Amino acid sequence: MAKIDAVKVWSLSYRLLTAVIASVAPDLAALGLEVKELFVLAEIDEHPHPAELAVRLSMPKPSVTVNLKRLEAAGLVRREIDPTDLRRHRLLVTPAGRKIMARGLALLSDAFGARLDRLTATEQGHLKSALEKMI
Amino acid sequence: MAKIDAVKVWSLSYRLLTAVIASVAPDLAALGLEVKELFVLAEIDEHPHPAELAVRLSMPKPSVTVNLKRLEAAGLVRREIDPTDLRRHRLLVTPAGRKIMARGLALLSDAFGARLDRLTATEQGHLKSALEKMI
């Protein structure tokens, strides 16, 4: 079985993602949301501490700080000091944040979903499981 | 057949790519290459004009200019004015550029290939063809 060209597959993935991001960026901007802000916002429920977000999103800590500041200023996120560790900030998505997040993710879902729909349901399942193995 | 959650697949792809980028960035820096510079460099053969590069890489034109400037300053790329259209620049990868490009792509191929190797050859083929349909 011929070995697959990793760079070729890489390049396809990269171009696909950047194209989708570029296509949704203006719509997100209309919501008052930067692309990275949405990505941060969307991970808060699962990873409610800045340091975890930085790891999960492969983003430097100061970038997380900056993005959270904007989300907080926009009233989409709140933060509390963790009483068991006064260095840690527990992040909370506000109701307004949840609303914007849902709208932002819907835009992303539409844009990316349009591409996914070119695959059969079986192919979609294979894609998802392939990605899960590679993560 | 249950409909796949587009955001979930998106998030997997995004995290995979950003993690791979973050892991190769330091090695590329040791080669004197920014990540985006490598991506630009690698597309020049196929798209030897700045405007095409901008479209192909979903990158704003000024960013292409900046990256090309650095690549040119490093002696990895040359540019000629297209004699049939004096506005256009025809880009050429120099021998030095070709060498660095090969090394950079090898680093990327190693990092991403390590993930791809978690899939069977058949799964790799399915992944590639799924991406080709979605591009």
Next chain:
DNA sequence: ACGATCTAGTTTAGTTATAAACTAAGTAGC
């Protein structure tokens, strides 16, 4: 219990990216 070390998060300072405006060249309509 207290100095050394580590971790969470931020600030600062320097770099990088980009939107908006520009120059220069080409194309189209009349």
Next chain:
DNA sequence: GCTACTTAGTTTATAACTAAACTAGATCGT
């Protein structure tokens, strides 16, 4: 062949990013 429009690429001014250094709190070893 001249005015209006489009396209290629760059410059400039501003915003975004991030490496290095910092503050504050936790942990560890003795």
